[in-house]
Amino acid sequence: MSDALMVRALFLTVGGGGAMQCGLDFGTSNSAIAVSQDAAAGHLIPLEGDNRTMPSALFFAEADKSVSYGASAMNRYLGGEEGRLMRALKSTLGTGLIREDTVVLGRRRPFTEILMIYLSEVKRRAEASLGGKLTQLVHGRPVRFVEDDPEGDAAAEAALRDLAHAIGYKDVVFQPEPIAAATAVETGLEAGTLILIADIGGGTSDFSIVRADPKRQRVLSHDDDILAAHGLRLGGTDFDRLLNLATVQPEFGYGQAMLRDGLAPPNWLFTKLASWAEINQLYTLKTKREVASMSEEASTPRPLQRLSHVLAEELGHRLASSVEAAKIRLSETPSTPVDLTAVEAGLTVDATQEALGAAVDAGMVRLTEATHETLRRANLTGERIGALVFTGGSSLMPLVRHAIARALPMARTVDYDAFGGVAAGLARSARLVFA
Numbered sequence: 505m506s507d508a509l510m511v512r513a514l515f516l517t518v519g520g521g522g523a524m525q526c527g528l529d530f531g532t533s534n535s536a537i538a539v540s541q542d543a544a545a546g547h548l549i550p551l552e553g554d555n556r557t558m559p560s561a562l563f564f565a566e567a568d569k570s571v572s573y574g575a576s577a578m579n580r581y582l583g584g585e586e587g588r589l590m591r592a593l594k595s596t597l598g599t600g601l602i603r604e605d606t607v608v609l610g611r612r613r614p615f616t617e618i619l620m621i622y623l624s625e626v627k628r629r630a631e632a633s634l635g636g637k638l639t640q641l642v643h644g645r646p647v648r649f650v651e652d653d654p655e656g657d658a659a660a661e662a663a664l665r666d667l668a669h670a671i672g673y674k675d676v677v678f679q680p681e682p683i684a685a686a687t688a689v690e691t692g693l694e695a696g697t698l699i700l701i702a703d704i705g706g707g708t709s710d711f712s713i714v715r716a717d718p719k720r721q722r723v724l725s726h727d728d729d730i731l732a733a734h735g736l737r738l739g740g741t742d743f744d745r746l747l748n749l750a751t752v753q754p755e756f757g758y759g760q761a762m763l764r765d766g767l768a769p770p771n772w773l774f775t776k777l778a779s780w781a782e783i784n785q786l787y788t789l790k791t792k793r794e795v796a797s798m799s800e801e802a803s804t805p806r807p808l809q810r811l812s813h814v815l816a817e818e819l820g821h822r823l824a825s826s827v828e829a830a831k832i833r834l835s836e837t838p839s840t841p842v843d844l845t846a847v848e849a850g851l852t853v854d855a856t857q858e859a860l861g862a863a864v865d866a867g868m869v870r871l872t873e874a875t876h877e878t879l880r881r882a883n884l885t886g887e888r889i890g891a892l893v894f895t896g897g898s899s900l901m902p903l904v905r906h907a908i909a910r911a912l913p914m915a916r917t918v919d920y921d922a923f924g925g926v927a928a929g930l931a932r933s934a935r936l937v938f939a
Contacts, residue, residue, distance in 0.1 A: 524539065524634070524636055524637065524638050524639060524640065525539065525540070525638075525640040525641070525642070525931070525934035525935055525937075525938045526538060526539050526630065526638045526640070526641055526642075526930075526931055526934055527539075527540070527546060527641070527642045527643075527644065527684065527926075527927050527928070527929065527930025527931035527932070527933060527934050528623075528626070528641055528642075528643050528644060528668075528927065528930065529644045529681065529684075529924075529926040529927035529930060530560065530594055530623065530626075530643070530644065530664070531560055531594060531705050531706055531896075531897075532560060532592050532593075532594040532595050532705055532706025532707035532708070532739060532740070532741060533559065533560060533592070533705065533706030533740060533741070533897055534557040534558065534559055534560060534706075534897060534923060535551075535557065535558055535559075535560050535622075535626055536548055536551070536556060536557045536558075536923065536924045536926070536927035537549050537551070537626055537627075537630045537638075537927055538924070538927040538928045538930065538931035539634070539638075539931050539934075539935075540928075540931040540932045540934060540935035546688070546927065546928030546929060546930070546931030546932045547928070547931070548924045548927055548928060549629075549630040549633050549634065550633060551574065551626065551629050551630070552573075552574050552575055552576070552629075555575070556923075556924050557923045557924060558573065558574035558575070558626065558629075559574045559575055559577070559578055559591070560574075560591065560592070560593050560594060560622065560706075561573070561574060561577040561578055561589065561590065561591040561593075561622075562577050562589070562590045562591075562593070562618065562621060562622055563576070563577035563578070563580045563581050563585075563587055563588070563589050563590075564587050564588040564590075564608050564609050565580065565585060565586070565587040566585075566586040566587045566588075566609070567585070567586060567587075569609055571621065573622065573625050577589060578591075578825070581821060581822070582821075582822055582825060588608055588609070588784065589821045590608075590618060590784070591780050591781075591821065592706060592707065592741050592780035592781045593615075593618060593619055593622055593781075594619075594706070594707055595706075595707045595741065595780070595781045596615045596619070596781060597649055597660040597663060597664065598649035598650035598653075598656050598657065598659070598660040598737070599650075601615055601781065602615050602616060602660070602663055603615075606618070606784065616663065616666075616667065619667055620667050620670060620671060623667055623668070623671055624671045627671055627672065627673075637672070638672075638673065639672070639673060639674045639675065640673070640674065640675040640676075640934060640938045641668055641673040641675065641676045641677075641934065642677055642678070642679050642684075642930045642931070642933045642934040642937060643664060643665075643668060643676055643677070643678050643679070643930075644678075644679060644680075644681040644684055644926055644927070644930050645661055645664070645678045645679070645680060645681065646680070646681060646703070646705070646707075646708040646710050646735055647680050647681075647682065647708075647710040647711070647712065647733045647734060647735030648708065648710070648734075648735030648736070648737065649661065649708070649737075650737060651735070651736060651737050661678060664678075665678070675938065677937060679930060679933055680710065680712065680733065681703050681705075681710060681895070681896075681926045681930075682701035682702075682703045682710045682711065682712035682714075682733070682895070683701075683712060683714065683730065683929075684925075684926045684927075684928075684929030684930045684932075684933060685701045685703060685893055685895045685920065685925055685926055685929055686699055686701055686712070686714040686716070686893070686929070687929040687932050687933060688920070688921075688925050688926075688928055688929040688932070689891075689893050689918050689920055689925075690714070690716040690717060692918070693716040693890075693891055693918070694716065695716060695717055696715060696716065696717075697715070697716040697890040697891055698713060698714075698715060698716075698731070698884070698888055698889050698890055698891070699713065699714045699715075699716055699889070699890070699891045699892075699893055699918075700712070700713050700875070700878065700889045700891070700892050700893070700908075700912060700915065701713075701714065701893045701895065702875070702892065702893070702894050702895070702896075702899060702908050703895045703896045703899070703926070704739060704740070704871075704894065704895075704896040704897075704898040704899040704901075704904050705739045705740065705896035705897065705898060706739045706740040706741050706896075706897065706898065707737065707739040707740075707741055707742075708735060708736065708737055708738065708739050709735065709736045709738045709739055709871060709874065709896075709898075710733070710734075710735040710736075711732075711733065711734045711735065711874055711875060711877075711878040712730060712732070712733045712734075712878070713730070713731040713732045713733075713878055713879070713882045713884065713889070714730055714731065715731060716891070731881075731882040731884070732878050732879070732881035732882035732884075733878070733881075734874055734877050734878040734881060735874075736870060736871075736874050738867055738870060738871070739896070739898055740828075740831075740896075740897060740898035740901075741779070741780050741781070742864075742867060743831060743860075743863075743864050743867065743898065743901070744778070744780070744824060744827055744828045744831060745775070745778040745779050745780075746863040746864050746867065747827055747830070747831050747855060747859070747860055747863050747864070748777075748778035748823070748824065748827040749774060749775070749778050749863070750859055750860075750862065750863040751827070751830075751842060751853050751854075751855045751859055751863075752778075752823060752826075752827055752842055752844065752853055753774040753777065753778060754807075755807060755810060755844065755851070755853060756774065756777070756807050756808070756810050756811040756814065757769045757774075757802075757807035757808045757810075757811055758771070758774040759771075760804070760807060762802045762803055762804040762805075762807065762808065763798065763801065763802055763803070764801055764802070764803050769795075769798060769808065769811075773786065773791075773795065773811070777811075777814070777820050777823070778824065778827075780821070780824055783820035783821055783824065784820075786815055786820065787815060787818050787820075791815065792812070792815045792816055795808065795811055795812045795815055796812045796816075798812075799811070799812045810847055810848060810851075813847060813848075814847055819846050819847060822846045823844065823846070823847070826842050826843050826844065826846075827842060827855075830842045830855040831855070831860065831901075834855060834856070834857050834860050835900060835901055835902055837857075838856060838857050838858075839854055839855065839856040839857070840854070840855055841853070841854055841855070842854070842855050860903070861903060864903060868903055868904070868906075868907040869907075871904060871907040871908055872907045872908065872910065872911055875907075875908050875911040875912070876911055879911070886911045886912045886913060886914070886915075887913060887914045888914075889912045889914065889915045890914065890915060890916070891915055891916055891917075891918050892908070892909060892912055892915040892916070892917050892918065893917075893918045893920050894908075894917065894920065894922060895920055895921075895922050895925055895926055896922060896926075897922060897923060899922055900922055905917075
């Protein structure tokens with residue numbers, strides 16, 4: 505049976521044309537949505553062909569004013585089409601950006617509208633596959649949208665709740681993403697096993713310690729079994745940025761005293777160019793002119809000429825994509841080239857595991873410390889944890905796994921769907937809470 509026929513059959517089983525529940529994992533890098541046929545499993549709905557996840561990206565095409573989503577958005581931009589790429593959309597939540605506007609296709613739009621455009625399309629595609637309306641939602645959320653800021657954290661959740669209602673969900677509840685992961689794996693564990701769930705996504709890292717109960721039924725009401733939770737605003741896009749600054753940005757003048765007064769160009773230029781959510785902020789006429797002027801006055805002009813070209817041609821996301829691809833390859837190879845030929849013919853730099861390790865070392869220390877802090881909050885030692893569950897795309901990095909696992913010497917790693925498992929767990933919760 506094809507995926508399309510399977511999801512239609514699933515709709516007839518679980519929804520039948522009435523209110524239908526789902527779980528949504530809106531991620532910084534990728535998103536997924538799932539429905540559940542029963543209280544034991546969640547079924548992910550294909551969002552792009554047969555792909556069960558979709559990059560959290562939008563592309564606004566300049567020529568025909570059309571909007572593309574996910575992998576199609578990335579492909580159109582990276583293929584050289586004129587337009588505006590927006591990625592890492594979730595990272596605006598919990599920051600001042602969510603209250604600001606940005607220029608898209610010639611007019612100012614609030615960032616909340618950009619998020620709504622993307623989330624509406626995820627819902628529309630899922631409903632088209634199912635042949636019915638999704639009205640009841642368990643929405644995933646990180647343990648902390650914002651560190652040490654309860655008001656900011658609450659505001660981020662409220663913004664997502666308002667968006668969910670605005671695009672047609674009638675009933676919306678939230679569940680921490682690590683708890684959704686626990687519901688998917690605990691059926692294979694002995695009752696009472698202590699699980700540490702490490703959800704390392706594109707923008708946040710969340711840690712939870714949960715007592716396994718394979719017979720648990722009331723998924724959203726098991727506070728007594730959540731022994732501790734902790735979260736950091738740290739994830740894969742941060743690792744991209746750090747690798748970018750360490751290996752690529754020096755080719756554009758980062759950290760180099762090349763101006764005639766002996767100073768280096770301002771660091772904020774390069775930090776924004778290496779940050780997915782902030783790249784577009786550099787494409788103002790004022791910034792382009794300032795960088796072009798610096799390149800003309802520099803004692804060593806070539807790097808700043810490259811930077812000026814990147815801004816003039818709006819190539820920042822293309823560079824960031826090359827760095828991200830190199831980071832992923834470094835999980836399996838000691839070194840790999842970063843392709844910068846979009847900027848200059850023949851220009852490449854080598855990225856190495858050693859350079860990546862040095863660039864993200866402080867982040868790895870924070871992950872280890874966060875693991876210990878989660879244990880401290882549960883009044884446990886690392887030896888008490890019996891199972892370690894990784895989820896989120898960034899959890900596939902060996903450096904990340906080592907940083908967390910070294911604090912848990914007795915824990916066995918439980919295999920899990922790093923990209924779709926959270927959505928499946930949320931869908932299982934939805935089936936129960938809205939029953």
